[in-house]
Amino acid sequence: MAGHSHWAKVKHQKGLTDIRKGKLFSKLSREISIAARLGGGDPTFNSRLRRAIATARDEGVPQENIMRAIQKGTGEIAGSHYEEVFYEGYGPGGVAVLIEAATDNRNRTTAEIRNLFSKYGGNLGAAGSVSWIFQKRGKIVVDAEKNDFDKVFEVALEAGAEEVEQKGIEIEVIVLPEKLDELQKQFDSAGIVIKSSQMIYIPKNSISLSDKETLKSLFRLLDILEDQDDVQNVYANFDAPQEILEQCE
Incomplete structure (x- = not known):
């Protein structure tokens, strides 16, 4: 996993130099549309949509783009069916x-x-x-500069996290898919600032x-x-x- 993590880190550091902002916004909007189509347009009752919206906001996607993606997913407005x-x-x-x-x-x-x-x-x-070869897992990333590692580790451990690791200015927490939403709730209750929450595949x-x-x-x-x-x-x-x-x- 270390090699892939390094490659992902390099991609992140190169950031929008290699992946134009418009292309990134398009990818995030597609995920929002798919989540809305599969689970409905209310993020309160759709955890996948809730995570997709949070990630989009963290990357700076405008609110109107987010709403339009949700409406395309639910069929409220015309759009491509992804x-x-x-x-x-x-x-x-x-x-x-x-x-x-x-x-x-x-x-x-x-x-x-x-x-x-x-x-x-x-x-x-x-x-x-x-x-x-791959297993599905939930991943939450928190800002290491805004959160105490020991506190993050303690809350994550109590919520059943499999792995907690600090990588530079971020802390990554890996958890079983079915425990991702509960871990996010625990972080919110503890005042831990979350940067992103998503499902990933780990080799x-x-x-x-x-x-x-x-x-x-x-x-x-x-x-x-x-x-x-x-x-x-x-x-x-x-x-x-x-x-x-x-x-x-």
Whole structure:
């Protein structure tokens, strides 16, 4: 997981230089629309929608964009009908890659994802080919500068969190999916400021990579997949020595 975490951190640091704000807003709006379509437009009774709205606000998505995305999802206003699709495959070095996408044209998206895998040294697999390697978990990120780590750790532990780790100015808390909402409520009650709350996929095991060229090829594939318009999230199961990862930046 360390390698993938490092790649995600690099992407975050590069931020909107690589992913235009408009594209980021589009991805967040799609998640809001899907959540509203599946669970209704009231975030009080729709935890997925509640998390999607919180993440969108944290990233600076305007309120009118959020409301419009909800209304598109519930059918109150016209808009594209997005469905959630997962793609699975292998990248350079035999690394498993799991992709979450939101598309209004499955055939188009599948063709584009297949082409990207082929062009950048990977292979798109069949459903179930790598999903078994990953496990669904809830993740809450809190601001380490605004929250005391010991307090976060104590509340998270009482709520059944599996992992609490400080990474720079953020504290990441991992919990079973069914405990995510309860943990968020506990944090709110304790006055702990939450930056984001979402479902993620964590690899059960990782492939160790030490060849710099293989890692560079893998990063290129992961970058281009994440940058594809319909892709929401990309997960991969690799690890590598810190010094090699830093050279690949």
